[in-house]
Amino acid sequence: MLLITRRVGEKIMVGDDIVVHVKEIVGNTVRVGIEAPRSTPIYREEIWNAVREENRAAADAPFTLPSPQPAA
Amino acid sequence: MSTVTIDSSRFGTLEIASENVIEFPTGLIGLTGNRYVLLDADGAFHWLHSIDDPTIALPVTNPWAFFADYEVELSDEASKPITAEPADVSVFVTVRAGAELSDFYANLRAPILVADGKGHQVINESENAPVRAPLFGAVAAAA
Numbered sequence: 454m455l456l457i458t459r460r461v462g463e464k465i466m467v468g469d470d471i472v473v474h475v476k477e478i479v480g481n482t483v484r485v486g487i488e489a490p491r492s493t494p495i496y497r498e499e500i501w502n503a504v505r506e507e508n509r510a511a512a513d514a515p516f517t518l519p520s521p522q523p524a525a
Numbered sequence: 526m527s528t529v530t531i532d533s534s535r536f537g538t539l540e541i542a543s544e545n546v547i548e549f550p551t552g553l554i555g556l557t558g559n560r561y562v563l564l565d566a567d568g569a570f571h572w573l574h575s576i577d578d579p580t581i582a583l584p585v586t587n588p589w590a591f592f593a594d595y596e597v598e599l600s601d602e603a604s605k606p607i608t609a610e611p612a613d614v615s616v617f618v619t620v621r622a623g624a625e626l627s628d629f630y631a632n633l634r635a636p637i638l639v640a641d642g643k644g645h646q647v648i649n650e651s652e653n654a655p656v657r658a659p660l661f662g663a664v665a666a667a668a
Contacts, residue, residue: 508619508632511585512556514583
């Protein structure tokens with residue numbers, strides 16, 4: 454992992470197309486702005502992790518699905 | 526009519542009409558591949574079957590079949606790739622399927638929006654949208 458220290462207002466380049474701006478620091482919280490091409494989605498890591506887990510669990514479905522009765 | 530063939534690990538050889546191919550520009554989170562097709566399953570469910578990886582198929586459902594109050598709220602950034610009119614967008618949620626209905630959970634946090642042959646899995650900023658919402662709970666509440 455590359456560790457970089459930045460001050461508010463400074464930026465980080467990830468490749469040529471992604472810019473990470475350090476916008477604001479308040480106590481334990483940093484506000485970060487990210488510019489990236491549309492082809493590169495950006496997620497909070499814990500959401501990304503949870504969704505990846507659910508997608509993989511969904512893809513592990515049993516061969517046939519029991520027939521549910523949806524709410525009317 | 527041009528077709529695409531899938532050697533599905535679950536369903537054998539499938540012939541898919543090209544116009545039914547759904548292109549996911551950024552794929553599904555954590556899964557490889559960009560091309561999928563929707564196949565009918567039982568009643569409320571469809572299979573979202575990968576074309577690029579024939580071993581991948583996810584049960585999906587219309588969230589409003591189980592969650593009447595479901596709302597999708599997207600950040601400005603998240604809505605940018607969705608160019609279609611809201612009325613033309615189909616919404617699906619992935620389903621974690623167990624052996625019984627009581628073991629079924631829908632991911633309300635990351636719905637899949639499909640329109641004009643394109644699909645996007647987006648993050649729903651709405652308050653009551655857990656990643657694992659029991660379907661059984663909704664059915665029981667309606668009974």
